[in-house]
Amino acid sequence: MTKPVQQLDRVIIRFAGDSGDGMQLTGDRFTQETASFGNDLSTLPNFPAEIRAPAGTLPGVSSFQLHFADHDILTPGDAPNVLVAMNPAALKANLGDLPRGADLIVNTDEFTKRNLAKVGYATSPLDDGSLNEYHVHALPITSMTVGALKDIAVSKKDAQRAKNMFALGLLSWLYQRPTDATVDFLSRKFAKQPDIMKANVAAFQAGWNYGETTEAFSVSYEVKPATLPPGHYRNITGNMAAAYGLIAASRLSGLPLFLGSYPITPASDILHELSKHKRFGVRTFQAEDEIAGVGAALGAAFGGALGVTTTSGPGMALKGETVGLAVAVELPLIVIDVQRAGPSTGLPTKTEQADLLQALYGRNGEAPVPVVAPQSPSDCFAAAIEAARIAVTYRTPVIMLSDGYLANGSEPWRIPEVSTLPAIDPEFADPADLGPDDSFQPFKRDPRTLARPWAVPGTAGLEHRIGGLEKADGSGNISYDAGNHDLMVRLRQAKIDGIARDIPPLSVDDPGGRAKVLVLGWGSTYGAITAAARRVRKAGGHVAQAHLRHLNPFPANIAEVLRSYDKVIVPEINLGQLALLLRGKYLIDVISYNRVRGLPFKAEELAGVIQDVIDSE
Amino acid sequence: MSETEISNAMPNGHGFISLTQLAERPSSPPQLPEDETQSAKDFKTDQEVRWCPGCGDYAILAAVQGFLPEMRIKRENIVFVSGIGCSSRFPYYMNTYGFHSIHGRAPAIATGLAASRPDLSVWVVTGDGDALSIGGNHLIHTLRRNVNLKILLFNNRIYGLTKGQYSPTSEIGKITKSTPMGSLDAPFNPISLAIGAEATFVARTLDSDRKHLQSVLRAATEHKGTAIVEIYQNCNIFNDGAFEPLKDAAVRDDITIRLEHGQPIIFGADGEKALRRSASGGFEVVPATSADIVVHDAHNPDPSQAFALSRLDSPTFEHTPIGIFRQVARPSYDELMREQMDDAIEREGAGDLTALLGSGDTWRID
Numbered sequence: 001m002t003k004p005v006q007q008l009d010r011v012i013i014r015f016a017g018d019s020g021d022g023m024q025l026t027g028d029r030f031t032q033e034t035a036s037f038g039n040d041l042s043t044l045p046n047f048p049a050e051i052r053a054p055a056g057t058l059p060g061v062s063s064f065q066l067h068f069a070d071h072d073i074l075t076p077g078d079a080p081n082v083l084v085a086m087n088p089a090a091l092k093a094n095l096g097d098l099p100r101g102a103d104l105i106v107n108t109d110e111f112t113k114r115n116l117a118k119v120g121y122a123t124s125p126l127d128d129g130s131l132n133e134y135h136v137h138a139l140p141i142t143s144m145t146v147g148a149l150k151d152i153a154v155s156k157k158d159a160q161r162a163k164n165m166f167a168l169g170l171l172s173w174l175y176q177r178p179t180d181a182t183v184d185f186l187s188r189k190f191a192k193q194p195d196i197m198k199a200n201v202a203a204f205q206a207g208w209n210y211g212e213t214t215e216a217f218s219v220s221y222e223v224k225p226a227t228l229p230p231g232h233y234r235n236i237t238g239n240m241a242a243a244y245g246l247i248a249a250s251r252l253s254g255l256p257l258f259l260g261s262y263p264i265t266p267a268s269d270i271l272h273e274l275s276k277h278k279r280f281g282v283r284t285f286q287a288e289d290e291i292a293g294v295g296a297a298l299g300a301a302f303g304g305a306l307g308v309t310t311t312s313g314p315g316m317a318l319k320g321e322t323v324g325l326a327v328a329v330e331l332p333l334i335v336i337d338v339q340r341a342g343p344s345t346g347l348p349t350k351t352e353q354a355d356l357l358q359a360l361y362g363r364n365g366e367a368p369v370p371v372v373a374p375q376s377p378s379d380c381f382a383a384a385i386e387a388a389r390i391a392v393t394y395r396t397p398v399i400m401l402s403d404g405y406l407a408n409g410s411e412p413w414r415i416p417e418v419s420t421l422p423a424i425d426p427e428f429a430d431p432a433d434l435g436p437d438d439s440f441q442p443f444k445r446d447p448r449t450l451a452r453p454w455a456v457p458g459t460a461g462l463e464h465r466i467g468g469l470e471k472a473d474g475s476g477n478i479s480y481d482a483g484n485h486d487l488m489v490r491l492r493q494a495k496i497d498g499i500a501r502d503i504p505p506l507s508v509d510d511p512g513g514r515a516k517v518l519v520l521g522w523g524s525t526y527g528a529i530t531a532a533a534r535r536v537r538k539a540g541g542h543v544a545q546a547h548l549r550h551l552n553p554f555p556a557n558i559a560e561v562l563r564s565y566d567k568v569i570v571p572e573i574n575l576g577q578l579a580l581l582l583r584g585k586y587l588i589d590v591i592s593y594n595r596v597r598g599l600p601f602k603a604e605e606l607a608g609v610i611q612d613v614i615d616s617e
Numbered sequence: 618m619s620e621t622e623i624s625n626a627m628p629n630g631h632g633f634i635s636l637t638q639l640a641e642r643p644s645s646p647p648q649l650p651e652d653e654t655q656s657a658k659d660f661k662t663d664q665e666v667r668w669c670p671g672c673g674d675y676a677i678l679a680a681v682q683g684f685l686p687e688m689r690i691k692r693e694n695i696v697f698v699s700g701i702g703c704s705s706r707f708p709y710y711m712n713t714y715g716f717h718s719i720h721g722r723a724p725a726i727a728t729g730l731a732a733s734r735p736d737l738s739v740w741v742v743t744g745d746g747d748a749l750s751i752g753g754n755h756l757i758h759t760l761r762r763n764v765n766l767k768i769l770l771f772n773n774r775i776y777g778l779t780k781g782q783y784s785p786t787s788e789i790g791k792i793t794k795s796t797p798m799g800s801l802d803a804p805f806n807p808i809s810l811a812i813g814a815e816a817t818f819v820a821r822t823l824d825s826d827r828k829h830l831q832s833v834l835r836a837a838t839e840h841k842g843t844a845i846v847e848i849y850q851n852c853n854i855f856n857d858g859a860f861e862p863l864k865d866a867a868v869r870d871d872i873t874i875r876l877e878h879g880q881p882i883i884f885g886a887d888g889e890k891a892l893r894r895s896a897s898g899g900f901e902v903v904p905a906t907s908a909d910i911v912v913h914d915a916h917n918p919d920p921s922q923a924f925a926l927s928r929l930d931s932p933t934f935e936h937t938p939i940g941i942f943r944q945v946a947r948p949s950y951d952e953l954m955r956e957q958m959d960d961a962i963e964r965e966g967a968g969d970l971t972a973l974l975g976s977g978d979t980w981r982i983d
Contacts, residue, residue, distance in 0.1 A: 036980050181978055225982075234979040244974060251970050258733050260725075278961040280968030283733055283954055288758035292725035295718070295755075299698070299729030302716055303737065307729065325719055415979070418971045457714040457730075457737050458642065460693040465662070465709050467717025468701075477664065478709065 003212070006219045010069030011175065012077035015167070016094045017086030017107075019053055019062045022164035027064025029168055029185060033177035035235035035412055038225030039068040042527065044076035044600065045408045049265065049348040056110075056118045061093040070224040074376075074527035076409065078602040084167055086110060086141070089119045104134040105170070107163065109142035137216050141166055148206035154199045162203035169207020176222045179208065231414040238377035238406035239266070241413065242336060243273035245384025246308055247280050249334075252385065253392055253424035255306035257282045260296035262289055262315060265348040266404040267338035270310045290318035294335065298322055301331045302466075304428065304456035306388060308334040313342045313355050316362065323397050324363040327492065329466040330443075330452045332391035332398075336384070339403040341598045350598025351404035353523055354574035359399040360552055360581070366489045368496040370394070371551040373401040375526035378413035380406060383549070389424050390499060395451045401551070403573075405600045406524045429453035431461035440464055442476040449502075450495035497553050506555040508564075510544035511537065517613050518565035520590070522548040522578055525571055525601055532606030539607075541614050551578070559586045567613055569593055571606055642736040644955070646694045655686040662712045668703060673824035673850035674771065678710055681769075684831040688738075688838050695738045698727040700747040703778050704771035704850070707742040721752025724759040724768065728950070731765045735951045738838065741768040746776050749785040749805050757814040763842035765949040767834075770807055770847045771824075775856035787856075788932045807847045808927035808942055812920050818844035819923065819943040824851060825864050829875075829939065836941055842949040862934040874929065876940030878915040882926075884936065892929075899925050902936060915944040 013030070017023045024045055034041050044065040053060030067077035082103040085091035087110035098104065111124050125131050126138050145166040149159040165186070172179055183201055190197035211217055236244075250257035261271040263286065275284040283300070287293040294309040301307030311319060316337045326333045339355045341347035359371045370390050374383035383400055391398040434440060442464040443452050455462035464476060472479035473487055508518070521529045526547050533545045546561060548554065562568055562582065570579045571593040579592035593609050595601065649655060660682040668674045685695070695713040699705035701720035708715030714737075718726045723741045731739040748756050748770050759766060775793070776782040782795040786807065790799035811819045818840040822833045830848065837844035849860040862868050870886040882892040883905045891910040895901040898921075900911070914922065923943040929936050948956075962968075 032978050036978050038980055038982065228982050230982050232975060232979060232981050234975070234977055247968070247973065248970060256733065258729060260729055277968060277973070278958045279965050280970075280973070281958065283958070285729065285732060287725065287728075288754055291722060292728070292755055292758070295722045295725030296729030296732070299716070299726035299731075300733045301729075302696075302714075302726075303730045303734040305729075305733045321719055322722065329716070415974045418974070457696050457734065458694050460691070463693055463712055463714055465711075465715035465717065467699075467708070467715075468719060469717065 003217070004219045005176065005222050008221050008223050009071065010067065010073065011082065011221065011223055012065065012067045012080045013082045013084070013171065014063055014065040014080035014094060014097070015084045016061060016063040016090035017164070018055055018089065019048055019050065019060045020055065021062070021086050022161070023062045023064050023086070026164045026168045027066060029182050030171060030177065031066055031235060031410060032181055032185070033172060033179065034066065034068045035233070036181055037178055038228075039070065039223055040072045040226040040228060040412060041066060041068040041235070041410075042073055042076045043067075043410045044405065046599070047349055056087055056089050056115045058089050058093050058119055061089050063090070063094060068223055070226050072226060072228065074531045075600065075603050078604045082171075084171065086163070086167070088115050088121055088125075091125065092119045092121070098134065100133045102134055103137065104131060105137045105139065105167070107141035107167075108138045109140045139216065144210065145203045145206065149199050149202055152199050152202060153195050158196060158199060162199050165200045165203040166207035166210075169204040169209075170211045171207075172204075173208040173211030174217060174220050176220055179204070228412065229414060233412045233414055235410050236378050236381075236413040237269070237408055237410045238374065238380040238402055239269035239338070239408070240273055241378050241380035242374075242384045242400070242402060243270050243277075245381040246274065246306070246334070246388070247277055247282060248381070248418075248421060249385045249388030249424060250280065250282070250306050252421055253306060253388065253426055255304065255392070255426055257308065258297060258300035258305040259284045259308045259310065260287050260293040260300070261285070261310045262287050262293045264290070264312045264315050266340055266407045267310045267312050267315075267336065269407065270336065270338070290315040291322060294319040294322040294333075298326050298331060298333055301326075301333050302457070304426075304454070306334070306392070307332065308336065310336040310338070312338050312340045312348075313358070314345065316355060316358055320362050321364075323369060323399075324365065324367045325468050326397040327363070327367040327369060328468050330395040330492075331454070332395055334384070334387050334391050334398055334400065336387075336400045336402060338407045339401060341596070347598045349404065351524065351600060352573050352596060352598065353401070353403060353525070354577065354596065355401060356522075356551060356574065356577040357580070359401055366493060368493050369552065370396060370398045370496055370499055371401060372398065372549055373523035373551055374406055375523060375547055375549065377406050377409045377411050381413070381416075385421065386549070389422060392424050392426050393451065393502070394449055394495060394499060395454055396496065401523055403524050426454060429455035429459070429462055431459060434461065441474045442466065443471055444474045445491070445495075450491060450498060500553040500556040503550050503553075503555055505557040506546050506548065506561050508544050508546045508561055509533070512542065515542040515544035516566040516617055517542070517569065517610065518544045518546060518562070518567070519569045519571065519606075519610055520546050520548065520562070520578075521571055522551055525573065528601035528603050528606055529571060531603035532610055535603060535607040536610045536614070539611070541611055543610050543614065548578070554585075562586055562588045562590070566617060567591060569610060569613055571601060571609065573601070642734065644735045646690045646736055646738040649689045649691055655689070655692060657682040657686060659692060660685055660712050662710055664709050666710050667706065669854050671853040672703070673773065673852070674704060674707070676824045676827065677769070677771065677830070677848055677850065678707065680827050680830045681834065682711070683827075684834050688835070690738050690838075694736055695740070696730060697740045697742055698723045698730065699742040700744075700752055701778070702744040702747045702776075703852075704742055704744040705747060721747055721750070722755060723747070724752060724755040724764075724766065727766050728759055728762070728764045732951045732954055735765065735955065739766050741766050743768065743770055744777075745770065745772045745774060745784045745786040745807070749807060749810070753785075757810070760811055760814040760816040760843050760845065762950045763815075763817050763947050765841060765951050766843050767837045767840075768843060768845040770845060771850040772807060772847050773850045773852035773856055774804075774859050775852050777852050777855055781855035806927055806930055807845075808930070809924060811845045812924045812927060812943055816845055816943065817842045817945050817947050818941070820844070820941040821847045821849070821939045823849045823860065823863060823939065833941065836944065840944065841952075842947055863937055872934050872936055874936055874938040876913050876915070876926065876938050876942060878913055878941065878944070881910045881912050883910065894925075900929060915941045918945055
C-alpha cells in the first residue's frame with residue numbers, strides 16, 4: 001500500500017543532536033539530496049567551538065537547519081517545521097524555536113534518566129505532556145538502527161553510531177528525496193571499511209523503509225523542484241565558493257595563486273579547499289602565524305603572484321601592519337576576513353558583521369583599503385573575483401568581508417560559464433616602455449586609475465626598491481619632504497576613492513516606486529532583508545531595498561539614493577558600523593537596527609522592524 | 618538562491634591569459650651570458666648611504682657589492698628583503714630588486730617570494746633585534762622549512778635605530794637607556810639557535826674581515842635552502858668595540874677559531890692550540906700536539922658537533938669560532954612545493970576551471 005503524498009511549497013528542517021552524533025554530515029547529505037532534486041535551498045549549520053563538548057549537555061548540541069522550497073528562497077528559515085532531536089539536550093536547546101504544531105521527531109533511546117538529568121529535565125518531556133502542542137514522533141532510533149544491523153559484522157558502538165543515517169533515511173522518505181547519491185557517498189566515504197559502509201547504507205535504508213511501513217507516519221510530503229533560471233547547478237558553501245573564486249581569478253589574470261594562511265575558525269576551509277588544487281598552479285602555505293601568512297602573500301605578490309591571505313577577526317588584528325605595508329608599497333593583495341563573533345576570541349563558530357570598521361580603519365596612518373562583501377554563500381565566488389580585479393587593477397590590498405554564516409551555509413549555485421567571467425589584466429611594467437634615457441619610476445601613476453606600475457623581479461632594467469618609508473611621488477625614493485607626504489597621502493586616498501567610477505551604481509529594488517522607506521544592508525544579511533521586504537510588500541507595505549557589495553569606496557550614487565527616501569533602515573549584525581559611516585559621510589540620520597546574537601537575522605523580525613518604520617511615517 | 622552579476626563581464630569567447638610567464642620561469646636564478654660581466658659599481662644605487670660614519674654596515678655593503686658580480690647571477694634576479702633597523706636600510710643601497718618591509722617580518726615576506734619564485738636569489742638583511750626579538754618566530758620557522766633564502770644577520774648586540782636599548786644578543790647586565798641597572802635577560806646565541814631550529818647552513822663572520830666575509834657569502838649563495846650568516850658588526854655609536862678582541866691584531870689570532878670543513882680545529886697565534894671532545898660532550902682546548910684533535914665536519918647530518926662548537930662562544934671571547942658551522946643538503950621549500958604541484962598535474966592533469974566549477978553533485982535546469 002502506498003501512502004498518500006501531500007504537496008508542500010516549502011519546509012524547514014532542523015537536525016539536532018550531540019556534537020558526536022554526525023548532525024552536520026546528516027544535514028549535508030539531506031542538503032545534497034535536496035539540491036539534486038532541484039529545490040531551492042538555504043542552510044544554517046550551527047555548532048559549538050569545542051570538537052566534542054561533554055556528551056549529552058546543552059553546550060554540546062550541534063544542529064543543522066535546512067530550508068527548501070519549490071520557489072526561490074533567501075534564508076535558512078526563521079523557525080523549523082520539523083525538528084529532529086537525537087537526545088534530550090538537542091530537544092531542550094532547540095524547542096524554543098519550534099512553532100506550535102510543528103513536527104518533532106525524537107530518539108527515545110537517549111531519553112534516559114541520566115541524560116534527562118544532565119539537562120535539568122525532572123520528568124521526561126515525552127511523558128509529562130509538555131510537548132502536547134507538537135506532533136511528536138517518539139521513535140527508538142538507536143535501537144531500531146542496531147536491530148537493522150544485526151547481520152552486519154560491526155561492533156555495537158559502530159552500529160549505534162549509524163543512527164544518524166537511520167534518521168536521514170527516515171527524513172529522506174518523509175520528503176521523498178532521491179537516495180542514490182547518499183548511497184554513493186557512503187560507499188565512497190567508507191570504501192576502506194566495507195563493514196562500516198554496509199552498516200551505514202543499511203541504517204539509511206532501514207530508516208527509509210521504516211517510514212514507508214510504520215503507522216507513525218501516515219503521509220509523506222513532496223516539495224516540487226523550484227523553477228530556477230535554466231542552467232547547470234550545484235550546491236556550494238561560502239568558503240568553497242570563495243576558494244573557487246580565487247582559483248578563477250588566478251586563471252582570469254594569468255597570475256599564479258599564492259595563499260599564505262594560518263588556521264582559524266571559520267576561515268580554515270578556504271585553506272583546506274585551495275590546498276587540494278595544486279594542479280591549478282596554486283601554492284598554499286600554512287604559515288607559523290597570521291602575520292607570516294599575510295607577509296608571505298605580500299612577498300609573493302611582489303614576485304608577481306596573486307597573493308591571498310584568509311583569516312577571521314583576531315587574525316585581521318594581527319595582519320593590520322602588513323596590510324598597511326601593502327597600502328604603502330601599493331601591491332595587489334587579497335585579504336579574506338571570514339568574520340565571527342568578537343571581541344577577542346568571542347564565539348568562534350558564530351557569525352557577526354562587526355569587523356567592518358576594523359577593515360576600513362584598522363591600520364595606523366591614512367591607509368585606505370577597498371572593502372567588498374559577498375551577500376550569499378554562492379556570491380563569495382563573484383566577490384572573490386571582484387576583490388582580485390580591484391586589487392590587481394589598482395595595486396592595492398582589498399579586504400573581502402565574508403562571515404561564519406556565509407562560510408558554512410550553502411545554497412544552489414548556477415555555475416557560471418567560464419567564458420563570461422571578467423578578464424583581469426595585470427599589465428606588468430615593461431622595460432620596452434622606457435625611453436633610452438628614462439630611469440624607471442616605480443611610483444609614476446597611471447593617470448586614469450592612479451595605480452603605480454607593477455614591475456616584478458626578474459625584469460631587467462626595472463630594478464627598484466620599495467618599502468614602508470614614505471616615498472617620493474614618481475621616483476619612489478625615500479622622502480621626508482612635508483609637501484610630498486601630504487601629496488602621497490592624498491594620492492593614495494584618491495586612488496581608492498576613484499574606484500567608485502569603476503563599480504556599478506547602487507541599485508534599488510522598489511517595485512511600484514512608491515516606497516518612502518529604504519532598507520539598506522551589506523554582506524550576509526541580504527537574504528534575510530530581502531525576505532523581510534517581500535513579506536512587507538505581500539502585506540501591502542511599500543519598502544525599497546538596496547544592498548552594498550562595495551563598502552569602500554561606496555558606489556558613486558549612494559548619497560543620492562539615501563536622500564531619495566524619507567527614512568533609511570540599516571540592519572546590521574553589529575552595533576551600527578555601517579550606520580556610523582553613513583551618518584558621518586552623508587549626514588543622514590539612518591535608523592540602525594542591530595542584533596548580535598551570533599546568528600543571522602530572522603526575516604520575520606526584520607519585516608516587523610520595517611513595518612514599524614513604515615507605520616510611523 | 619541568489620543571482621549576482623559579475624561586473625565587467627567579458628563577451629563570450631574571450632581568450633584567457635594562460636598561467637604562463639610566471640609559472641614557467643627557470644628553476645634556479647639565471648646566470649649572465651658568458652660575454653657579459655657585472656661589476657661592484659653595477660650593484661650601487663644613486664641613493665645616499667645614511668648609516669653613521671664608521672658603522673660596520675659600510676664594510677658589509679662593500680663586501681656584498683664586491684662579491685656578487687663574481688657569482689654571475691643576473692642582477693634583475695636578485696632581491697634584497699629587509700625588516701626594520703639600521704641594517705634593514707641595506708636594500709636601498711643595492712641596485713637589485715629590494716623590499717624594505719616590517720620589523721621582524723622579512724623572513725615571512727621573503728618566504729612568499731622565494732617559495733613562488735625559484736628563479737630569484739633572495740637575500741634577507743636583518744639585525745639582532747629584528748631577527749631574534751620581534752621576528753624570532755619567523756626566523757626559526759624559515760630555518761626549519763629550509764626556504765631558499767640567504768639571511769644576513771648583522772649582530773651588533775644593541776638596538777641602534779631606536780638609540781641604544783639592549784638587544785636579545787646583549788650580554789647580561791648590559792647598561793643601556795632601558796636598563797640603567799643592567800639587563801636581566803640571558804642572550805641568545807644565534808648560531809646555537811639556528812642549529813636548534815634545523816638550519817641547513819649556519820655560519821659566522823666579521824664585518825672587518827672582508828676576505829672571510831666574502832668566502833662565507835660565496836658558500837651561502839651556492840647553498841640550496843636557508844643559509845644564515847651571523848655577521849659580527851660594530852655599532853660605533855651605541856656599542857662600540859663589542860667585538861674588539863676579535864679585531865685587535867694583538868689578540869685576535871689567539872682567540873679566533875677559523876672553522877674549515879675537513880680540517881683539524883687548530884687555532885692560536887702560532888697554531889699551538891686545538892680542540893678535543895671533552896668527557897661532558899663539549900670541547901676542551903688542548904695543545905695542538907695532542908691526540909684526538911677534532912676534525913671539523915660541517916657536512917655531518919648530526920648537528921651535535923656543530924652545536925657544541927657554537928657553545929664555545931663566550932662573553933669574554935676566550936675562543937670564538939668563525940666560519941661555516943653547518944652545511945648539509947636538504948631539499949628547499951620551493952622545490953618541495955613545486956614537486957607536489959608537478960605530482961598533482963602528473964596524476965590528474967593540469968587544472969581545468971570549467972571542470973572544477975562543475976565538479977561534485979550537479980543538476981541541470983532546462
